[in-house]
Amino acid sequence: MKVIGNLDWRHPLVRLRIWVATPIQKLFAAIGLWKPARKDELECEQKDAVEAVGDRGSQLRLAYKTPRDEFTDATAIDYTPTGLAIKNGVCFARYSIRPPSTAEILKSRKIQPARTIPAGTVIEAETPYTYGDWVGDFVLALITAENIVEPLVLPKVLADKPYVLRDVNALGISYVIANETLRIENARILQKRIPSYYWGKPEVAAFRNKFNITPPSPKPGSMIYLGRFDTKSEAAQRVYPSETVARIVENLGGKVFDTREASPEKFDALAPEMETVIADQGSALFGVMHSQTKNVIELTQDDWWHSANLFIANGAGVENYAVIHLYEKSDDDLRNRIEGHLRDFGVIN
Template sequence: MKVIGNLDWRHPMVRLRIWVATPIQKLLAAAGRWKPARKTELECEQKDQVTAVGDRGPQMRLAYKAPRSEFIDDTNIDYTPAGIALKNGVCIARYSIRPPSTVEILKSRTVKAARTIPAGTIIEAETPYTYGDWVGDFVLALTTAKNITEPLILPKVLADKSYVIRDVEALGISYIVADEAIRIEKARIMQKRVPSYYWGEDHVAAFREKFRITPPAPIPGSILYLGRFDTHSEAAQRVYPSQEVARIVESLGGTVFDTRNASPAKFDELAPHMETIIADQGSALFGVMHSQTKNVIELTQDDWWHSANLFIANGSGVENYAVVHIFNKTEADLRARIERHLREFGVKP
């Protein structure tokens, strides 16, 4: 379990760290050492309901109560390799890729820009740790924005991930990497306008348009399993019964895909075989944006689930979505649940 980085809230050391850091950061904010987001800027409201069945019921989409404009312009912003934005030595959470740590706040006045550029764009985000975070925050901003001031400045912590440069280049956006602190004289900050990953149809449409995706009609009756197998998570480690599910899917005449080999090109190739997807919970389910999938059965740890995939699937045109908890289930239990949902969805393997 990660304690530093993408915090796994289930871990007791993470809870202790947050308990210690929270009052310290409140004092530092009161002293003007950093600028956290205001409570009113983070408040959300529930909107559209999207149906899920199985071990999770219908879910409500979250939206910011105070709608945000596409961007904010500011001057003389220092941007660090970790993606923290500062002005006059003060960390600004709403300009950064995540809230700064206590150590970063304490060291903020020692940050010195190694070079200056006249203009550029940085992106406000919530979490910068996984591929799902990258797509949910950064790619969403890049595919829906109309007013990016190039170059895009990528913090080194992101640029070191192979999929980041791949996606930015696929979108045809010029960029530079902040491998040292950079001062941006005229900075454009693309605001995070969707809390977490609560995408709608318009967001999926923008993603497909910018990446030039035309989903093909699926082969009737096709089933694809997206298995994590021995995937090492960039966030909290999760373990799934991938081998057992692979046997079940193969016995149903479906195809098994190891998501460690996932890429946009691979999902374009797999799209005709994705009428029904059975998947271990994870960002590989974003592959539905490359397909005309009708049915999804998502397998998840009982205490680790986010509705992001449900909303992205709904925006992609998925008609039926089931969630199955995996704890304490034998292979026979999993088979029974999968076959039950396939029958409910009218799938005949």
């Protein structure tokens, strides 16, 4: 269970750490040691209900109350290998890939750039830990921005992840890696314009367009299970009854896919088999953007569900979406719940 870095908010030590750090960081902000986002910049409103059934009902999309511009520009930004943006010794949250820790705030004034580049683009984000974070924040910025100043500057913490360079290369964007702190004389910051991952149809359309995805029609009656099996999460570890669900789906005539093998090419190949998708909660569900999926059943731990997949699926044209909580479900409970939703969706009799 990780306590420092990509936080698992369920862990009591994480809650304690945040409780201790919050007033200290407020004091540091008040005396000018760092510049967090202003309260009005983070304020959100709810809109655009999307329907789900099962253990979660209709969900509302979050949007910033004050819409943000595509980008802002800044001069003389020192950009660290961990993705923090520092100007005159002060860390700016709105230019960084995450808020700094208390220790990082104290070290900011001592950071010196190793070299200088004349210009480049960095991305404001909320969390930089998982593939879902990468797509939800960073890829979204790259596929919706029209004013990128190349090169894109990638912090080492991101560039070390294999899917990051894969996706940037697929988009044809030149980049440099901040293996050491870089001074960017003229920095363009692509601003985070959607809180969390509340994508809609325009965002999914942009993803499909930029990655040259033309989803084929799935085979009528096709069904696939996207199972996590022994996936080691980049965030807090989650455990799913993947073997059990695989047997249930196979008995219903569906296919099983181990998401440890997931890639854009694999989802392109699987798209004809994806009229109905049953999936463990996770970013593999982004695979519906490669298909014309009609039905989704998402399996999730009770305290680890986020509506991101629901909104992305809705943007991709999914018609029916069910959520099943896994807590204290027996094998028979799972089978009955899955079959019940499949009947409701008209998949089985």
